[in-house]
Amino acid sequence: MDKKYILALDQGTTSSRAIIFDNEGRIIKQAQKEFNQIYPKAGWVEHDPMEIWGSQSGVAREVLETAGIKPQEVAAIGITNQRETVVVWDKRTGKPIYNAIVWQCRRTSDICDQLIVDGYESYIKETTGLVVDAYFSATKLKWILDYVPHAREEGKKGNLLFGNIDTWLIWNLTRGEVHATDYSNASRTMMYNINTLEWDDKILSLLDIPKEMLPKVKPTSGIFGETDIQTFGGAKIPIASAAGDQQAALFGQACFSPGSVKNTYGTGCFMLMNTGERKVSSKNGLLTTIAWGIDGRVTYALEGSIFIAGAAIQWLRDELQIINHASETEFYASKVENTNGVYFVPAFAGLGAPYWDMYARGTIVGLTRGANKSHIIRATLESLAYQTRDVIEAMEEDSGLKLRRLKVDGGATVNNFLMQFQSDVLGSQVIRPKITETTALGAAYLAGLAVGFWENTDVLREQFAIEREFSPNLNFEDKEQLYQEWKRAVERSKHWMLS
Numbered sequence: 001m002d003k004k005y006i007l008a009l010d011q012g013t014t015s016s017r018a019i020i021f022d023n024e025g026r027i028i029k030q031a032q033k034e035f036n037q038i039y040p041k042a043g044w045v046e047h048d049p050m051e052i053w054g055s056q057s058g059v060a061r062e063v064l065e066t067a068g069i070k071p072q073e074v075a076a077i078g079i080t081n082q083r084e085t086v087v088v089w090d091k092r093t094g095k096p097i098y099n100a101i102v103w104q105c106r107r108t109s110d111i112c113d114q115l116i117v118d119g120y121e122s123y124i125k126e127t128t129g130l131v132v133d134a135y136f137s138a139t140k141l142k143w144i145l146d147y148v149p150h151a152r153e154e155g156k157k158g159n160l161l162f163g164n165i166d167t168w169l170i171w172n173l174t175r176g177e178v179h180a181t182d183y184s185n186a187s188r189t190m191m192y193n194i195n196t197l198e199w200d201d202k203i204l205s206l207l208d209i210p211k212e213m214l215p216k217v218k219p220t221s222g223i224f225g226e227t228d229i230q231t232f233g234g235a236k237i238p239i240a241s242a243a244g245d246q247q248a249a250l251f252g253q254a255c256f257s258p259g260s261v262k263n264t265y266g267t268g269c270f271m272l273m274n275t276g277e278r279k280v281s282s283k284n285g286l287l288t289t290i291a292w293g294i295d296g297r298v299t300y301a302l303e304g305s306i307f308i309a310g311a312a313i314q315w316l317r318d319e320l321q322i323i324n325h326a327s328e329t330e331f332y333a334s335k336v337e338n339t340n341g342v343y344f345v346p347a348f349a350g351l352g353a354p355y356w357d358m359y360a361r362g363t364i365v366g367l368t369r370g371a372n373k374s375h376i377i378r379a380t381l382e383s384l385a386y387q388t389r390d391v392i393e394a395m396e397e398d399s400g401l402k403l404r405r406l407k408v409d410g411g412a413t414v415n416n417f418l419m420q421f422q423s424d425v426l427g428s429q430v431i432r433p434k435i436t437e438t439t440a441l442g443a444a445y446l447a448g449l450a451v452g453f454w455e456n457t458d459v460l461r462e463q464f465a466i467e468r469e470f471s472p473n474l475n476f477e478d479k480e481q482l483y484q485e486w487k488r489a490v491e492r493s494k495h496w497m498l499s
Protein backbone atom coordinates (compact mmCIF):
# COMPACT_ATOMS: atom_id res chain seq x y z
CA MET A 1 0.00 0.00 0.00
CA ASP A 2 1.26 3.47 -0.89
CA LYS A 3 2.32 5.62 2.02
CA LYS A 4 0.53 8.86 1.21
CA TYR A 5 0.35 10.71 4.49
CA ILE A 6 2.21 12.06 7.49
CA LEU A 7 0.52 12.08 10.88
CA ALA A 8 1.52 14.98 13.14
CA LEU A 9 0.89 14.78 16.87
CA ASP A 10 0.77 18.26 18.41
CA GLN A 11 0.65 18.02 22.18
CA GLY A 12 -0.03 21.62 23.32
CA THR A 13 -0.58 23.27 26.69
CA THR A 14 -4.36 23.15 26.52
CA SER A 15 -5.13 20.44 23.99
CA SER A 16 -3.81 17.41 22.16
CA ARG A 17 -4.14 17.53 18.41
CA ALA A 18 -3.57 15.09 15.58
CA ILE A 19 -3.40 16.26 11.98
CA ILE A 20 -2.98 14.27 8.78
CA PHE A 21 -1.04 16.00 5.99
CA ASP A 22 -0.61 14.95 2.38
CA ASN A 23 2.41 15.41 0.15
CA GLU A 24 1.35 18.94 -0.82
CA GLY A 25 1.37 19.94 2.87
CA ARG A 26 -2.44 20.13 2.89
CA ILE A 27 -4.51 19.25 5.94
CA ILE A 28 -6.59 16.16 5.23
CA LYS A 29 -8.22 15.82 8.64
CA GLN A 30 -7.69 16.91 12.21
CA ALA A 31 -8.90 15.93 15.65
CA GLN A 32 -8.44 17.74 18.93
CA LYS A 33 -9.16 17.15 22.60
CA GLU A 34 -8.79 19.59 25.46
CA PHE A 35 -7.59 18.28 28.80
CA ASN A 36 -7.64 19.42 32.41
CA GLN A 37 -5.52 22.22 33.74
CA ILE A 38 -4.70 21.59 37.38
CA TYR A 39 -3.98 24.58 39.65
CA PRO A 40 -3.13 23.15 43.11
CA LYS A 41 -2.02 26.53 44.48
CA ALA A 42 -1.73 30.13 43.25
CA GLY A 43 0.97 30.19 40.59
CA TRP A 44 1.21 26.38 40.28
CA VAL A 45 0.18 24.55 37.10
CA GLU A 46 0.07 20.79 36.53
CA HIS A 47 -1.20 18.28 33.97
CA ASP A 48 -2.03 14.61 34.39
CA PRO A 49 0.50 12.74 32.18
CA MET A 50 -1.87 9.80 31.74
CA GLU A 51 -4.56 12.19 30.48
CA ILE A 52 -2.02 13.68 28.09
CA TRP A 53 -1.13 10.26 26.73
CA GLY A 54 -4.80 9.18 26.63
CA SER A 55 -5.95 12.32 24.80
CA GLN A 56 -3.00 12.30 22.38
CA SER A 57 -3.25 8.63 21.43
CA GLY A 58 -7.05 8.98 21.32
CA VAL A 59 -7.05 11.84 18.78
CA ALA A 60 -4.38 10.05 16.72
CA ARG A 61 -6.61 6.99 16.34
CA GLU A 62 -9.72 9.14 15.87
CA VAL A 63 -8.26 11.22 13.05
CA LEU A 64 -7.25 8.13 11.09
CA GLU A 65 -10.64 6.55 11.59
CA THR A 66 -12.67 9.63 10.63
CA ALA A 67 -10.46 10.24 7.59
CA GLY A 68 -10.83 6.59 6.57
CA ILE A 69 -7.06 6.27 6.38
CA LYS A 70 -5.34 3.04 7.35
CA PRO A 71 -2.28 3.28 9.62
CA GLN A 72 -0.40 1.39 6.89
CA GLU A 73 -0.87 4.44 4.62
CA VAL A 74 1.03 6.69 7.03
CA ALA A 75 4.67 7.15 6.07
CA ALA A 76 5.71 8.56 9.44
CA ILE A 77 4.62 10.21 12.65
CA GLY A 78 5.99 13.62 13.64
CA ILE A 79 5.79 14.73 17.24
CA THR A 80 5.70 18.28 18.52
CA ASN A 81 5.01 19.36 22.05
CA GLN A 82 4.57 22.01 24.71
CA ARG A 83 8.13 22.47 25.89
CA GLU A 84 9.84 22.52 29.32
CA THR A 85 6.97 20.65 31.03
CA VAL A 86 8.39 17.84 33.19
CA VAL A 87 7.23 14.24 33.61
CA VAL A 88 8.96 11.69 35.84
CA TRP A 89 7.85 8.09 35.70
CA ASP A 90 8.82 4.67 37.00
CA LYS A 91 10.17 2.67 34.10
CA ARG A 92 9.08 -0.60 35.72
CA THR A 93 5.39 0.33 35.82
CA GLY A 94 5.20 3.11 33.24
CA LYS A 95 3.33 5.21 35.81
CA PRO A 96 4.23 8.84 36.58
CA ILE A 97 5.32 9.46 40.15
CA TYR A 98 3.85 12.96 40.17
CA ASN A 99 1.71 15.15 37.90
CA ALA A 100 3.52 16.87 35.03
CA ILE A 101 4.82 20.25 36.21
CA VAL A 102 3.89 22.64 33.44
CA TRP A 103 6.15 25.30 31.91
CA GLN A 104 3.93 28.05 33.34
CA CYS A 105 4.33 26.80 36.93
CA ARG A 106 6.14 29.23 39.25
CA ARG A 107 6.74 26.90 42.21
CA THR A 108 10.49 26.79 41.78
CA SER A 109 11.14 30.56 41.79
CA ASP A 110 13.02 30.25 45.09
CA ILE A 111 15.34 27.55 43.69
CA CYS A 112 16.13 29.92 40.81
CA ASP A 113 16.75 32.82 43.21
CA GLN A 114 19.25 30.64 45.06
CA LEU A 115 21.08 29.80 41.83
CA ILE A 116 21.38 33.52 41.11
CA VAL A 117 22.52 34.36 44.67
CA ASP A 118 25.11 31.59 44.41
CA GLY A 119 26.49 33.24 41.28
CA TYR A 120 25.53 30.68 38.60
CA GLU A 121 23.55 33.00 36.33
CA SER A 122 26.27 33.68 33.80
CA TYR A 123 27.48 30.06 33.76
CA ILE A 124 23.93 28.92 33.01
CA LYS A 125 23.47 31.55 30.31
CA GLU A 126 26.75 30.65 28.62
CA THR A 127 26.17 26.90 28.64
CA THR A 128 22.41 26.59 28.11
CA GLY A 129 21.64 29.90 26.35
CA LEU A 130 18.84 30.50 28.88
CA VAL A 131 18.12 32.91 31.70
CA VAL A 132 17.66 31.41 35.15
CA ASP A 133 13.88 31.10 35.49
CA ALA A 134 11.29 28.70 36.88
CA TYR A 135 9.98 28.37 33.28
CA PHE A 136 12.60 25.78 32.33
CA SER A 137 12.66 22.07 33.23
CA ALA A 138 15.72 21.74 35.47
CA THR A 139 14.34 23.23 38.70
CA LYS A 140 10.97 21.51 38.17
CA LEU A 141 12.77 18.18 37.99
CA LYS A 142 14.75 19.06 41.11
CA TRP A 143 11.48 19.89 42.90
CA ILE A 144 10.04 16.45 42.12
CA LEU A 145 13.25 14.78 43.31
CA ASP A 146 13.20 16.86 46.50
CA TYR A 147 9.53 16.47 47.40
CA VAL A 148 8.29 13.10 46.15
CA PRO A 149 9.30 10.46 48.73
CA HIS A 150 12.28 8.30 47.64
CA ALA A 151 12.38 9.91 44.17
CA ARG A 152 16.06 10.88 44.17
CA GLU A 153 17.09 7.51 45.60
CA GLU A 154 15.06 5.64 42.95
CA GLY A 155 16.39 7.97 40.27
CA LYS A 156 19.95 7.15 41.26
CA LYS A 157 19.16 3.43 41.10
CA GLY A 158 18.02 3.96 37.51
CA ASN A 159 14.36 3.16 38.19
CA LEU A 160 12.95 6.55 37.26
CA LEU A 161 12.96 8.36 33.93
CA PHE A 162 12.69 12.05 33.18
CA GLY A 163 11.20 13.44 30.03
CA ASN A 164 9.54 16.43 28.49
CA ILE A 165 6.27 15.66 26.76
CA ASP A 166 7.96 14.49 23.54
CA THR A 167 9.92 11.89 25.49
CA TRP A 168 6.83 10.79 27.41
CA LEU A 169 4.90 10.30 24.15
CA ILE A 170 7.75 8.47 22.41
CA TRP A 171 8.16 6.16 25.40
CA ASN A 172 4.45 5.34 25.40
CA LEU A 173 4.17 5.04 21.62
CA THR A 174 7.03 2.52 21.65
CA ARG A 175 5.76 0.84 24.86
CA GLY A 176 8.86 1.58 26.83
CA GLU A 177 11.36 0.72 24.09
CA VAL A 178 12.72 4.24 23.48
CA HIS A 179 13.76 6.91 25.99
CA ALA A 180 14.83 9.83 23.83
CA THR A 181 14.39 13.50 23.05
CA ASP A 182 15.69 15.86 20.38
CA TYR A 183 18.04 18.85 20.42
CA SER A 184 15.29 21.47 20.37
CA ASN A 185 13.56 20.06 23.46
CA ALA A 186 16.81 19.39 25.29
CA SER A 187 17.79 23.03 24.78
CA ARG A 188 14.80 24.10 26.92
CA THR A 189 15.69 22.08 30.00
CA MET A 190 18.36 24.44 31.44
CA MET A 191 20.64 21.45 31.91
CA TYR A 192 21.77 20.91 28.31
CA ASN A 193 24.96 22.47 27.01
CA ILE A 194 24.11 23.96 23.62
CA ASN A 195 27.80 24.38 22.75
CA THR A 196 29.03 20.84 23.37
CA LEU A 197 25.62 19.21 22.76
CA GLU A 198 25.76 17.23 25.99
CA TRP A 199 23.93 17.20 29.30
CA ASP A 200 25.86 19.58 31.55
CA ASP A 201 27.47 17.72 34.47
CA LYS A 202 28.02 20.85 36.51
CA ILE A 203 24.35 21.89 36.44
CA LEU A 204 23.25 18.30 37.11
CA SER A 205 25.46 18.18 40.17
CA LEU A 206 24.32 21.63 41.38
CA LEU A 207 20.71 20.44 41.32
CA ASP A 208 21.54 16.87 42.36
CA ILE A 209 19.89 15.37 39.28
CA PRO A 210 20.91 11.77 38.46
CA LYS A 211 22.15 11.58 34.87
CA GLU A 212 20.70 8.06 34.60
CA MET A 213 17.23 9.59 34.40
CA LEU A 214 17.90 11.72 31.32
CA PRO A 215 16.92 10.74 27.78
CA LYS A 216 19.25 10.27 24.85
CA VAL A 217 19.36 13.40 22.69
CA LYS A 218 18.79 12.71 18.98
CA PRO A 219 18.39 14.71 15.75
CA THR A 220 15.07 16.54 15.42
CA SER A 221 14.44 14.93 12.06
CA GLY A 222 15.32 11.24 12.15
CA ILE A 223 13.99 7.87 13.27
CA PHE A 224 13.27 7.63 16.99
CA GLY A 225 11.63 4.20 16.83
CA GLU A 226 8.46 2.50 15.65
CA THR A 227 5.03 2.58 17.21
CA ASP A 228 4.04 -0.46 19.17
CA ILE A 229 1.65 -2.69 17.20
CA GLN A 230 -1.16 -2.26 19.73
CA THR A 231 -1.37 1.52 19.41
CA PHE A 232 -2.45 1.58 15.78
CA GLY A 233 -4.13 -1.77 15.29
CA GLY A 234 -1.16 -3.80 14.17
CA ALA A 235 0.73 -1.16 12.17
CA LYS A 236 4.26 -0.20 13.04
CA ILE A 237 4.71 3.43 12.03
CA PRO A 238 8.12 5.12 12.21
CA ILE A 239 8.33 8.03 14.61
CA ALA A 240 10.49 10.29 12.49
CA SER A 241 10.62 13.65 14.27
CA ALA A 242 10.35 15.29 17.66
CA ALA A 243 10.51 19.05 18.05
CA GLY A 244 9.51 21.64 20.60
CA ASP A 245 6.33 23.26 19.34
CA GLN A 246 7.80 26.72 18.81
CA GLN A 247 10.74 25.39 16.85
CA ALA A 248 8.37 23.19 14.83
CA ALA A 249 6.32 26.30 13.99
CA LEU A 250 9.50 28.04 12.79
CA PHE A 251 10.09 25.09 10.46
CA GLY A 252 6.43 24.97 9.40
CA GLN A 253 6.62 28.66 8.45
CA ALA A 254 9.49 27.76 6.12
CA CYS A 255 11.87 29.95 8.14
CA PHE A 256 14.84 27.92 6.92
CA SER A 257 17.20 30.84 6.32
CA PRO A 258 19.06 32.89 8.91
CA GLY A 259 17.19 36.10 9.71
CA SER A 260 13.69 34.71 9.14
CA VAL A 261 11.24 35.17 12.01
CA LYS A 262 7.83 33.89 13.12
CA ASN A 263 5.58 34.73 16.04
CA THR A 264 3.07 32.20 17.39
CA TYR A 265 0.02 33.50 19.26
CA GLY A 266 -1.25 30.58 21.36
CA THR A 267 -1.51 30.25 25.14
CA GLY A 268 1.64 32.38 25.21
CA CYS A 269 3.44 34.15 22.36
CA PHE A 270 6.75 32.84 21.13
CA MET A 271 8.86 34.69 18.62
CA LEU A 272 11.80 32.86 17.08
CA MET A 273 14.45 34.06 14.67
CA ASN A 274 16.55 31.52 12.78
CA THR A 275 20.20 32.51 13.34
CA GLY A 276 21.70 29.61 11.40
CA GLU A 277 24.93 28.19 12.80
CA ARG A 278 25.46 31.37 14.83
CA LYS A 279 24.63 31.40 18.51
CA VAL A 280 23.54 34.97 19.19
CA SER A 281 23.93 35.82 22.84
CA SER A 282 21.24 38.32 23.81
CA LYS A 283 21.87 41.49 25.76
CA ASN A 284 18.16 42.20 25.89
CA GLY A 285 16.53 39.27 27.66
CA LEU A 286 16.13 36.88 24.74
CA LEU A 287 17.08 33.21 24.79
CA THR A 288 19.63 31.42 22.65
CA THR A 289 18.15 28.09 21.80
CA ILE A 290 18.38 25.20 19.35
CA ALA A 291 15.96 25.40 16.46
CA TRP A 292 16.68 21.91 15.18
CA GLY A 293 19.43 19.42 14.49
CA ILE A 294 19.32 17.74 11.09
CA ASP A 295 21.95 15.64 9.30
CA GLY A 296 24.61 16.34 11.92
CA ARG A 297 24.11 20.13 11.69
CA VAL A 298 22.57 22.20 14.45
CA THR A 299 20.64 25.39 13.64
CA TYR A 300 20.26 27.96 16.41
CA ALA A 301 17.54 30.50 17.13
CA LEU A 302 16.98 33.61 19.16
CA GLU A 303 13.72 33.43 21.10
CA GLY A 304 11.43 35.83 22.91
CA SER A 305 9.02 33.90 25.15
CA ILE A 306 5.86 35.66 26.35
CA PHE A 307 4.05 33.56 28.92
CA ILE A 308 0.50 34.85 28.63
CA ALA A 309 -1.18 35.78 25.34
CA GLY A 310 -4.28 33.78 24.28
CA ALA A 311 -4.48 32.61 27.90
CA ALA A 312 -5.56 36.16 28.80
CA ILE A 313 -8.48 35.78 26.37
CA GLN A 314 -9.36 32.48 28.05
CA TRP A 315 -9.28 34.33 31.35
CA LEU A 316 -11.83 36.84 30.05
CA ARG A 317 -13.99 33.89 29.07
CA ASP A 318 -13.54 31.51 31.99
CA GLU A 319 -12.82 33.67 35.03
CA LEU A 320 -14.28 37.12 34.27
CA GLN A 321 -16.97 35.52 32.07
CA ILE A 322 -17.42 38.68 30.01
CA ILE A 323 -17.30 36.75 26.73
CA ASN A 324 -18.61 33.32 25.80
CA HIS A 325 -16.11 32.61 23.06
CA ALA A 326 -12.65 33.95 22.18
CA SER A 327 -13.90 35.05 18.75
CA GLU A 328 -16.26 37.63 20.36
CA THR A 329 -13.24 39.73 21.35
CA GLU A 330 -12.91 41.02 17.80
CA PHE A 331 -16.44 42.43 17.86
CA TYR A 332 -16.05 44.16 21.24
CA ALA A 333 -12.59 45.55 20.47
CA SER A 334 -13.78 47.03 17.17
CA LYS A 335 -16.83 48.61 18.85
CA VAL A 336 -14.68 51.22 20.60
CA GLU A 337 -12.12 53.62 19.16
CA ASN A 338 -9.51 52.92 21.78
CA THR A 339 -9.15 51.45 25.26
CA ASN A 340 -10.15 54.71 26.95
CA GLY A 341 -6.76 54.78 28.68
CA VAL A 342 -6.96 51.22 30.01
CA TYR A 343 -3.85 48.98 29.90
CA PHE A 344 -3.82 45.34 30.88
CA VAL A 345 -0.50 43.62 31.61
CA PRO A 346 -1.40 39.91 31.79
CA ALA A 347 1.56 38.88 33.94
CA PHE A 348 -0.35 35.95 35.46
CA ALA A 349 2.76 33.78 35.45
CA GLY A 350 5.31 36.54 35.96
CA LEU A 351 6.87 38.25 32.94
CA GLY A 352 9.02 36.43 30.41
CA ALA A 353 11.02 38.14 27.66
CA PRO A 354 12.39 40.72 27.71
CA TYR A 355 11.72 41.50 31.40
CA TRP A 356 12.16 38.12 33.17
CA ASP A 357 10.40 38.97 36.40
CA MET A 358 9.16 35.86 38.21
CA TYR A 359 7.39 38.06 40.75
CA ALA A 360 5.37 40.27 38.40
CA ARG A 361 1.61 39.70 38.42
CA GLY A 362 -1.35 40.72 36.25
CA THR A 363 -2.29 44.40 36.40
CA ILE A 364 -5.05 46.54 34.92
CA VAL A 365 -4.32 50.28 35.08
CA GLY A 366 -5.95 53.47 33.84
CA LEU A 367 -9.50 52.55 34.88
CA THR A 368 -11.97 55.42 35.07
CA ARG A 369 -15.73 55.52 35.59
CA GLY A 370 -16.13 55.42 31.82
CA ALA A 371 -14.15 52.20 31.29
CA ASN A 372 -16.41 49.41 30.07
CA LYS A 373 -16.27 45.79 29.02
CA SER A 374 -15.25 46.62 25.45
CA HIS A 375 -12.30 48.71 26.65
CA ILE A 376 -11.05 45.90 28.86
CA ILE A 377 -11.43 43.36 26.07
CA ARG A 378 -9.63 45.66 23.65
CA ALA A 379 -6.85 46.27 26.19
CA THR A 380 -6.45 42.49 26.52
CA LEU A 381 -6.00 42.03 22.77
CA GLU A 382 -3.70 45.02 22.55
CA SER A 383 -1.51 43.53 25.29
CA LEU A 384 -0.59 40.69 22.91
CA ALA A 385 0.58 43.22 20.34
CA TYR A 386 2.51 45.36 22.82
CA GLN A 387 4.25 42.34 24.32
CA THR A 388 5.22 41.32 20.80
CA ARG A 389 6.67 44.77 20.13
CA ASP A 390 8.70 44.49 23.38
CA VAL A 391 10.26 41.31 22.03
CA ILE A 392 10.80 42.61 18.49
CA GLU A 393 12.68 45.64 19.77
CA ALA A 394 14.96 43.32 21.75
CA MET A 395 15.41 41.04 18.75
CA GLU A 396 16.28 43.87 16.38
CA GLU A 397 18.86 45.18 18.78
CA ASP A 398 20.45 41.78 19.40
CA SER A 399 20.52 40.69 15.77
CA GLY A 400 21.22 44.07 14.19
CA LEU A 401 18.45 43.33 11.67
CA LYS A 402 15.37 45.48 11.04
CA LEU A 403 12.25 43.39 10.89
CA ARG A 404 9.95 44.44 8.09
CA ARG A 405 7.76 41.35 7.83
CA LEU A 406 6.45 39.17 10.62
CA LYS A 407 5.06 35.72 9.83
CA VAL A 408 2.37 34.79 12.34
CA ASP A 409 0.48 31.66 13.37
CA GLY A 410 -1.40 30.15 16.32
CA GLY A 411 -5.00 30.25 17.55
CA ALA A 412 -5.27 34.00 18.14
CA THR A 413 -4.12 34.99 14.63
CA VAL A 414 -7.65 34.43 13.29
CA ASN A 415 -8.45 37.72 15.06
CA ASN A 416 -8.28 40.39 12.36
CA PHE A 417 -8.46 43.27 14.84
CA LEU A 418 -5.43 41.89 16.64
CA MET A 419 -3.46 41.34 13.42
CA GLN A 420 -4.19 44.87 12.16
CA PHE A 421 -3.31 46.41 15.52
CA GLN A 422 -0.13 44.35 15.57
CA SER A 423 0.86 45.70 12.18
CA ASP A 424 0.03 49.27 13.26
CA VAL A 425 1.94 49.11 16.52
CA LEU A 426 5.00 47.60 14.83
CA GLY A 427 4.87 49.58 11.65
CA SER A 428 5.60 46.29 9.81
CA GLN A 429 3.80 43.88 7.51
CA VAL A 430 2.10 40.99 9.29
CA ILE A 431 1.82 37.86 7.20
CA ARG A 432 -0.76 35.19 7.94
CA PRO A 433 -0.19 31.94 6.03
CA LYS A 434 -2.96 29.78 4.58
CA ILE A 435 -2.07 27.00 7.00
CA THR A 436 -2.00 28.44 10.51
CA GLU A 437 -1.41 24.96 11.99
CA THR A 438 2.26 25.54 11.35
CA THR A 439 3.37 23.72 14.49
CA ALA A 440 1.89 20.45 13.30
CA LEU A 441 3.00 21.18 9.74
CA GLY A 442 6.59 21.71 10.95
CA ALA A 443 6.53 18.37 12.79
CA ALA A 444 5.13 16.71 9.65
CA TYR A 445 7.83 18.30 7.45
CA LEU A 446 10.60 17.21 9.84
CA ALA A 447 9.25 13.64 9.88
CA GLY A 448 8.64 13.58 6.14
CA LEU A 449 12.19 14.72 5.37
CA ALA A 450 13.55 11.90 7.53
CA VAL A 451 11.73 9.18 5.59
CA GLY A 452 12.11 10.67 2.10
CA PHE A 453 8.43 11.71 1.87
CA TRP A 454 9.77 15.14 0.87
CA GLU A 455 13.14 15.47 -0.77
CA ASN A 456 14.44 18.72 0.69
CA THR A 457 13.48 22.09 2.14
CA ASP A 458 13.27 23.72 -1.32
CA VAL A 459 10.17 21.64 -1.98
CA LEU A 460 8.70 22.77 1.34
CA ARG A 461 9.49 26.42 0.70
CA GLU A 462 7.35 26.26 -2.44
CA GLN A 463 4.39 25.06 -0.41
CA PHE A 464 4.31 28.22 1.73
CA ALA A 465 1.22 30.28 0.82
CA ILE A 466 -0.06 33.56 2.24
CA GLU A 467 -3.69 33.88 3.25
CA ARG A 468 -3.66 37.57 4.20
CA GLU A 469 -1.16 40.35 4.66
CA PHE A 470 -1.80 43.24 7.09
CA SER A 471 -0.11 46.59 6.40
CA PRO A 472 0.44 49.36 8.92
CA ASN A 473 -2.13 52.11 8.95
CA LEU A 474 -0.04 55.19 8.26
CA ASN A 475 -2.57 57.46 9.98
CA PHE A 476 -1.98 55.69 13.26
CA GLU A 477 -0.03 58.60 14.70
CA ASP A 478 -0.48 57.81 18.38
CA LYS A 479 1.35 54.52 18.29
CA GLU A 480 4.54 55.73 19.96
CA GLN A 481 2.64 57.43 22.74
CA LEU A 482 0.45 54.38 23.32
CA TYR A 483 3.49 52.15 23.42
CA GLN A 484 5.22 54.38 25.97
CA GLU A 485 2.10 54.20 28.15
CA TRP A 486 2.22 50.42 27.86
CA LYS A 487 5.79 50.45 29.15
CA ARG A 488 4.62 52.48 32.16
CA ALA A 489 1.89 49.91 32.82
CA VAL A 490 4.49 47.11 32.69
CA GLU A 491 6.51 48.92 35.36
CA ARG A 492 3.45 48.82 37.63
CA SER A 493 3.13 45.04 37.32
CA LYS A 494 6.77 44.27 38.12
CA HIS A 495 8.00 42.75 41.41
CA TRP A 496 4.42 42.61 42.72
CA MET A 497 4.93 39.49 44.83
CA LEU A 498 7.95 41.05 46.52
CA SER A 499 6.38 44.34 47.58
Ligand SMILES: Nc1ncnc2c1ncn2[C@@H]1O[C@H](COP(=O)(O)OP(=O)(O)O)[C@@H](O)[C@H]1O
Binding pocket: 012, 013, 014, 015, 265, 266, 267, 268, 309, 310, 311, 312, 313, 314, 326, 327, 328, 329, 330, 410, 411, 412, 413, 414, 415
Ligand atom coordinates in the same frame (compact mmCIF):
# COMPACT_ATOMS: atom_id res chain seq x y z
N1 LIG B 1 -10.69 34.73 17.74
C1 LIG B 1 -9.75 34.75 18.68
N2 LIG B 1 -9.25 35.91 19.14
C2 LIG B 1 -8.27 35.94 20.07
N3 LIG B 1 -7.75 34.84 20.63
C3 LIG B 1 -8.20 33.66 20.22
C4 LIG B 1 -9.21 33.54 19.24
N4 LIG B 1 -9.45 32.21 19.04
C5 LIG B 1 -8.61 31.55 19.87
N5 LIG B 1 -7.87 32.40 20.57
C6 LIG B 1 -6.85 32.08 21.59
O1 LIG B 1 -5.91 31.21 21.00
C7 LIG B 1 -5.41 30.29 21.97
C8 LIG B 1 -5.37 28.91 21.39
O2 LIG B 1 -4.41 28.88 20.39
P1 LIG B 1 -3.56 27.58 20.13
O3 LIG B 1 -2.60 27.93 19.05
O4 LIG B 1 -4.50 26.45 19.92
O5 LIG B 1 -2.85 27.47 21.55
P2 LIG B 1 -2.02 26.33 22.31
O6 LIG B 1 -1.28 25.55 21.27
O7 LIG B 1 -1.14 27.14 23.20
O8 LIG B 1 -2.99 25.50 23.11
C9 LIG B 1 -6.32 30.37 23.17
O9 LIG B 1 -5.61 30.88 24.26
C10 LIG B 1 -7.44 31.30 22.75
O10 LIG B 1 -7.82 32.18 23.79
Ligand SMILES: O=P(O)(O)OC[C@H](O)CO
Binding pocket: 011, 012, 013, 014, 081, 082, 083, 084, 103, 244, 245, 246, 266, 267, 268, 305
Ligand atom coordinates in the same frame (compact mmCIF):
# COMPACT_ATOMS: atom_id res chain seq x y z
O1 LIG C 1 1.62 24.60 23.91
P1 LIG C 1 1.83 26.02 23.49
O2 LIG C 1 1.53 26.26 22.05
O3 LIG C 1 1.16 26.94 24.42
O4 LIG C 1 3.42 26.30 23.61
C1 LIG C 1 4.03 26.29 24.85
C2 LIG C 1 5.51 26.48 24.72
O5 LIG C 1 6.14 25.41 24.12
C3 LIG C 1 6.12 26.76 26.07
O6 LIG C 1 7.49 27.02 25.94
